Amino acid sequence: MKKILVANRGEIALRVMRTAKKMGIKTVAIFSEVDRNSPHVAFADEAVCVGPAPSNQSYLLGDKIIEIAKDLHVDGIHPGYGFLSENADFSQAVTKSGITFIGPKAEAIQVMGSKLAAKEAVKKYDIPMVPGIDHSITDIAYATEIAAKIGYPILIKASAGGGGKGMRVVDKVENIKEQMQRAISEATSAFGDGAVFIEKYVGSPRHIEIQVLADSHGNVVHLFERECSVQRRHQKVVEEAPSSVLTPEIRQKMGQAAIKVAKACDYLGAGTVEFLLDENMNFYFLEMNTRLQVEHPVTEMITGVDLVEEQIRIARGERLSFTQEDLTITGHALELRVYAEDPLDGFKPSIGVLETYQTPKGENIRVDDGFEEGMEVPIYYDPMxxxxxxxxxxxxxxxxxxKKAIVAYTIKGIETTLSFGKFVCEHEAFISGNFDTHFVKKYYATDKLQAIYQREAEIAAKVALQLYLKEKQILKVPTREI
Structure with a gap:
């Protein structure tokens, strides 16, 4: 594999290209018109404009991307995450074109892309699952009957979805009709598929995911867990590895369960198996993400494994160079997703120009980004x-x-989630490790962040006053003439 096209943009495109360069592999970037001056375009050996700013006219044009790859004699396509990364048709089309898809087979993407199909696939492997039904429903009367058997509260979930869309918690029978209708409507709008199913609502869960790697020679390993419970709108903001609550025994059981899930769909490459962990330390299979995760760096930090390099090696047909016994956890890693969002205004997007953009530097600090000072954060894509x-x-x-890195990270021109990250890291619940996916709902409010801003401003004012008085006192000391 001598040349790779990265079918993505921004920080993940740069991340993949840096590893490819380290491996002596040439890279091709694609970009939309609005991304013409992005760092990933400048970093690549070759770059091609794929269309206008909207993703459905650029980064989602699978056939056009494949044609570009063929024209430039590309050996492999890495999809990054988002966009086409979990598109089974794209994976299949890439393979049919004679180019290597650096990711799982189309069949695995298809099976794990549906929560119901995923549950069906892992059934025979005796993997714990949340009590519920394993088929889609639309009938309100039947849904009411199932809910009564499972017991309230229940969770209505879109089969095809993610990111909290098509998801509704119902705590009493009177609300089930309305919430079913809303979930089906939202699922249809977001995914083109209104299929929903019902399962028991786990009240105070932690979101734990296991990183897996599988080669084409039957070897599958797990690279331990990531704790992803600090979320807003069902989307992760702070992640860490390892989790502060898993015992070695539970870690081993979850790891083995994740390996079974990978084997259940004949998985290839890097993937993530997600679980819910309840307050009694029982874990349940949630879903599998058939791609590289946004939060993969924390796993790399504690294991010393370059996951992108492993993806490329596996795609080349190589065996994993290590076994499960070779992998150990060393230290602890934290990740904050820095979004262009205003935490004081319900995390609404904050689009604009990066008037000042200075990243923190130092040992054990890593910043994966795709922006430079003076660039505009476009409205067309994810605001990270x-x-x-x-x-x-x-x-x-x-x-x-x-906490130190957040303070040293200077961004002006837009609002970001840096202040929220500092709030999390200073909160007793997070510090103690005693938190769950309801962290934001339980502990965060804009007035609390405002209060922190106020305290910091008061401290800064007092320090400035003391410095002023000290300077004034020095100026008052008379000089003696000789």
Missing amino acids: ISKLITYGKSREEAIELM
């Missing part, structure tokens, strides 16, 4: 600016370094 990652010998050390 970067991922800020810190590493320490202990969890406490990683948290302290994260």
Whole structure:
């Protein structure tokens, strides 16, 4: 494999290209008109404009991307995450064109792309699943009957979805009709598929995911867990590895369950198996993400494994160069997703020009980004600016370094989630490890963040006053003539 096209943009495109370059592989970038001056375009050996700014006219044009790859004699296509990364048709079309798709086979993407199909696939492997039904429903009367058997509260979920869309919690029978209709409507609008199913609502869960790697020679390993419970609108904001609550026994059981899930769909490459962990430390299979995850850097930091390099090696037909016994957890890593969002205004997008953009530097600080000072954050794509990652010998050390890195990260021109990240890292629930997916709902409110801003402003004013008085006192000391 001598040349790779990265079918993505921004920080993940840069991330993949850096590893490819390290491996001596040439890279091709694609870009929309609005991304013409992006760092990933400048970094690549070759770059081709694929269309106007909207993703459905550029980054989602699978056939056009494949044609570009063929014209430039590309050996492999890496999809990154988002866009076409979990599109089974794209994976199949790439393979049919004679180019290697750096990811799983189309069949695995298809099976795991449907929560119901995924549940069906892993059934025979005796993997714990949340009590519920394993088929889609639209009939309100039948849904009411199932809910009564499972017991309230229940969760209505879109089969084809993610990111919290098509998801409704119902705590009493009177609400089930309305919430069913809303879930079906939202699922249809978001995914073109109104299929929903019902399962027991786990009240205080933690969101734990296991990273897996599988080669084409039957070898499958897990690279331990990531804790992803700090979320807003069912989307992750702060992730860490390892989890602060897993015992070695539960970690081993979850790891083995993740390996079984990968085997159930004949998986190839890097993937993530997601679980819910309840307050009694029972875990349940949630879904599998058939791609590289946004939060993969924390796994790389604690294992020393370059996951993108492993993806490429597996795609080349190589065997995994290590076994499960070779993998160990060393230290602790934290990741904050820095979004162009205003945490004081319900995390609404904050689009504009990066008037000042200075990233923190130092040992054990990593910033994966795709922006530079003076660039505009476009409205057309996901609002993530970067991922800020810190590493320490202990969890406490990683948290302290994260707080320092957040303070040193200077962004002006737009609002970001940096202040929210600092709020999380300073909160007792997070520091103690005693939190779940309801962290934001339980502990975060804009007035609390405003209060922190106010305190910091008061402290800064007091420090400035003391410095002023000290300077004034020095000026008053008379000089003695000789």
